[in-house]
Amino acid sequence: MTQQLRKESLRPQPSETLDPESWDEIRAQGHRMLDDMIDYVADIRARPVWQPIPTSVRAEFRKALPRQGSELGEAYREFTDFVLPYATGNVHPGFMGWVHGGGSAVGMLAEMLAAGLNANLGGRDHMPIEVERQVVDWTREMFGFPSTASGLFVTGTSMANLMAVLVARTATLGRLSRRHGIGNAGALMTAYTSKAAHGCVTRAMDIAGFGSDALRCIGVDGAHRIDVAALRAQIACDREAGLRPFLVVGSAGTVDIGAIDDLAALAQLCREEELWFHVDGAFGALGVLAPSLAPLLAGIEQADSIALDFHKWGQVPYDAGFLLVRDGERHREAFAAPAAYLRRETRGLAANSPWPCDLGPDLSRGFRALKTWFTLKTYGTEKLGAIIARTCALAGYLEARILAEPRLELMAPVNLNIVCFRYRAADHVSDQLNADIVADLHESGIAAPSSTMIDGRLAIRAAIVNHRTDVEDIDALIAAVLNFGAGVTAPSLQPGD
Numbered sequence: 452m453t454q455q456l457r458k459e460s461l462r463p464q465p466s467e468t469l470d471p472e473s474w475d476e477i478r479a480q481g482h483r484m485l486d487d488m489i490d491y492v493a494d495i496r497a498r499p500v501w502q503p504i505p506t507s508v509r510a511e512f513r514k515a516l517p518r519q520g521s522e523l524g525e526a527y528r529e530f531t532d533f534v535l536p537y538a539t540g541n542v543h544p545g546f547m548g549w550v551h552g553g554g555s556a557v558g559m560l561a562e563m564l565a566a567g568l569n570a571n572l573g574g575r576d577h578m579p580i581e582v583e584r585q586v587v588d589w590t591r592e593m594f595g596f597p598s599t600a601s602g603l604f605v606t607g608t609s610m611a612n613l614m615a616v617l618v619a620r621t622a623t624l625g626r627l628s629r630r631h632g633i634g635n636a637g638a639l640m641t642a643y644t645s646k647a648a649h650g651c652v653t654r655a656m657d658i659a660g661f662g663s664d665a666l667r668c669i670g671v672d673g674a675h676r677i678d679v680a681a682l683r684a685q686i687a688c689d690r691e692a693g694l695r696p697f698l699v700v701g702s703a704g705t706v707d708i709g710a711i712d713d714l715a716a717l718a719q720l721c722r723e724e725e726l727w728f729h730v731d732g733a734f735g736a737l738g739v740l741a742p743s744l745a746p747l748l749a750g751i752e753q754a755d756s757i758a759l760d761f762h763k764w765g766q767v768p769y770d771a772g773f774l775l776v777r778d779g780e781r782h783r784e785a786f787a788a789p790a791a792y793l794r795r796e797t798r799g800l801a802a803n804s805p806w807p808c809d810l811g812p813d814l815s816r817g818f819r820a821l822k823t824w825f826t827l828k829t830y831g832t833e834k835l836g837a838i839i840a841r842t843c844a845l846a847g848y849l850e851a852r853i854l855a856e857p858r859l860e861l862m863a864p865v866n867l868n869i870v871c872f873r874y875r876a877a878d879h880v881s882d883q884l885n886a887d888i889v890a891d892l893h894e895s896g897i898a899a900p901s902s903t904m905i906d907g908r909l910a911i912r913a914a915i916v917n918h919r920t921d922v923e924d925i926d927a928l929i930a931a932v933l934n935f936g937a938g939v940t941a942p943s944l945q946p947g948d
């Protein structure tokens with residue numbers, strides 16, 4: 452084959468690239484999708500919070516691998532018919548389950564821009580990396596961390612907590628532990644958190660190779676805050692037994708009731724005991740943006756590392772977890788690994804070291820920073836802080852309504868934005884009745900709280916995180932709980948009843 456012929460045969464045919472034959476058609480389709488999603492968010496109140504997935508709809512997503520493509524419009528129709536109506540529901544103001552942020556239209560648009568750029572933020576010299584660095588700087592500023600602190604977007608706080616354990620490990624055992632493993636020295640290492648800490652802290656210890664037994668779960672006081680005296684005693688006891696304490700994980704907002712440990716006391720104890728002080732601030736850490744809540748977090752600025760989620764109280768669309776480490780060098784020591792194919796240069800696209808891949812396990816990374824940058828830039832921290840404070844005020848309103856209603860019982864103090872309560876019933880039926888009420892609420896589409904166990908008893912748990920949640924949503928929750936508790940069946944209730 453002549454060179455000319457070979458060149459001709461390699462010219463892309465329309466069927467050989469993924470670009471559309473008609474950009475106008477895809478533009479029109481794209482505008483339709485954008486309009487539809489803006490309508491979806493704008494009109495979200497008209498929808499149920501959540502609805503069960505019909506078997507026929509689930510079956511639509513059990514089909515064989517498509518060998519031949521189909522029209523984009525057809526795939527989009529399947530999305531609108533089968534996916535969109537059966538989403539989690541956390542965009543809806545009636546969603547109060549677990550700790551889910553509501554997202555925003557701004558974040559949604561930023562996600563589209565990020566997908567268009569298709570940037571890989573593992574490293575290299577391009578502006579998306581500078582956007583992430585800007586958000587790292589802003590996050591440092593939020594927590595009063597020094598300019599030498601480093602930060603990184605990750606999936607969520609589960610990952611950020613795991614990475615913090617790994618940074619604390621390397622800081623304690625030295626860089627060589629990354630080659631040799633934690634070995635006998637590591638087998639003696641112990642970490643500390645409270646009984647109210649999130650389960651991902653235990654998993655982090657397990658995944659990091661210390662084993663979950665190496666995590667001491669210390670008792671809490673009546674407000675679910677770690678008992679600092681008991682912590683001190685446990686550390687002394689472990690040292691006495693020849694163990695090597697290395698890490699304390701404080702909670703800034705426990706998952707069950709939003710308790711904040713005495714972070715200043717933990718910082719002081721860690722300084723005295725020479726332990727790494729990590730704060731799980733999954734949702735609570737961003738309370739620093741609300742002047743009324745910031746004093747509750749006093750001491751967080753002394754942490755060695757903080758894990759937090761912009762996708763919770765920060766209202767950034769999923770996912771946007773973040774790890775902040777006071778000593779950036781320690782952070783790099785835990786993860787950086789040279790590789791010939793990742794050679795750094797002083798100019799060209801391979802410049803701009805250190806790269807984010809030096810700060811975590813991921814090499815390929817998406818542009819999570821953009822939706823966070825847009826959110827911070829568009830709304831500003833004052834407005835985000837005011838929204839955070841308002842979710843707490845709404846929790847206070849829910850608490851007051853519960854206290855004024857003899858058929859309801861408040862199950863735990865309301866520290867921030869989480870309210871645990873239940874419908875009063877005889878002990879032997881109460882857990883089941885309240886679990887049923889939660890499922891009825893979900894299936895009615897009126898509200899979506901979750902449940903948890905408080906002192907061995909099942910509680911309905913409402914975590915008000917969404918910036919759209921309003922007084923009417925709280926009223927609808929209360930009315931529906933009272934109805935379902937009294938045996939009114941779900942289908943007869945409509946949102947707003």
Ligand SMILES: Cc1ncc(COP(=O)(O)O)c(C=O)c1O
Nearest residue numbers: 550607608609649704705706733
């Ligand atoms: C206190 C706390 N820690 C950790 C997590 C886990 O965060 P993620 O779901 O982002 O991994 C959560 C989630 O709600 C949480 O509330």
